[in-house]
Amino acid sequence: MRESPAVLGGQPAFAELLRFVKPDLPSHAALEPALREIVSSGMLTKGPYLGRFERAAAEHLGVKHAVAVSSCTSGLMLAYRGLDLRGDVVVPSFTFMATVSALVWAGLRPVFADVDPLSTNLTPEAAERAITPDTSAIVAVHNFGNPADIEGLKAVAEKHGAALVFDAAHGFGALYRGSPVGGQASAHVFSLSPTKLLIAAEGGIVATNEDRLAERIRVGREYGNDGHYDSLFAGLNARMPEMNALLGLHGLAMLEDVARRRNQAADEYRQRLHEIPGLAPIHVAAGNRSSYKDFAVTVDPDRFGLSRDELVRALAAENIDTRNYYDPPVHRHKAYRHFAAADLRLPNTDLLAACSVSLPIGSNLGEGTVAKICDAVHRIHRSARDVKAKLKGGRDSVVV
Ligand SMILES: Cc1ncc(COP(=O)(O)O)c(C=O)c1O
16 A cells, blocks of 8 residues: 555556546447437437337336436426426425526525435425425435435425425435335436436436326426427426437446446445544435445544545545535525525535535446545545645645
């Protein structure tokens, strides 16, 4: 093991930048016959691959309807509209901005609620505290692919007559009590962008068991046109093209293997980081499986010896790419902070925003990569005092 971290002049753990994520894709040879067929048929959109992908996704998720759309963001916009939500919607601030931007596009008012510091997910208690007389829905997120407390949130939503929607952008590959997340609420909305386990280049899936909602999404992704050119409501163009559906179909066949290998990488991270004080991976409840769309750890600066930001800079010197998900949290974004009351306190959200960092993970990291990353974290921790002094002096040339 090298003794000195790169930020103090040691050799970097990786000679070239270790990218944060590398998409799992089918081979060109596997795609080629169908690509040829799509191009020669001229059916680039609304063709047979869309239907095939939707049926396969619905079967995988165990839901009645899996409606494919152009992105998770458009799927969320259409789901919020399709459920006729009005007024206030309880939503975590510790999430990606699209959970909230889609609410605002749908004319709704986000009411921010706190998350659990260990799972990073919205808790039923925090959701209930944030309910107002105008609340029409609770939107929760399976952060980093870690299933939220679906049953607990469902009980709160039912008690208050609110709809329950999950932003399941990270959800493909996640299991809640042994079953894929997807059928346990009014809607689960998935992302199929290249950082996810199931990739369609860009795309989303709205999973629901409700016939009316599925129909509203289908019409909504077609401008609100049910075929009569007399708009039923203001829709979008949120269609998924055939080539994306083809990628999605291949991705579904690869998904279980991808999820299994991500979980192996996460297990290795947990074992290797275990003895480093002040680093805590996210808690996944017994009986659930995270997709590990991301492997996030929380840094306790007092015990680790460095802040999250200092660790990130030291890892950058090792050529290890990381992400500070989600800093700043959404209730502090320029576009959304006016929705947060002056006395709003979200202590766990602020703590996670300041202390959480996601390390590279993927099913194709390569043999020994997690070990090299963890060795680098060990070296940085062992030299924490010197690293802190060096970074304070601003003498490192690391650009983050
Ligand atoms: C929690 C969450 N919601 C929504 C989105 C938006 O997904 P898309 O890019 O498919 O619109 C993302 C993107 O990664 C996300 O992380």
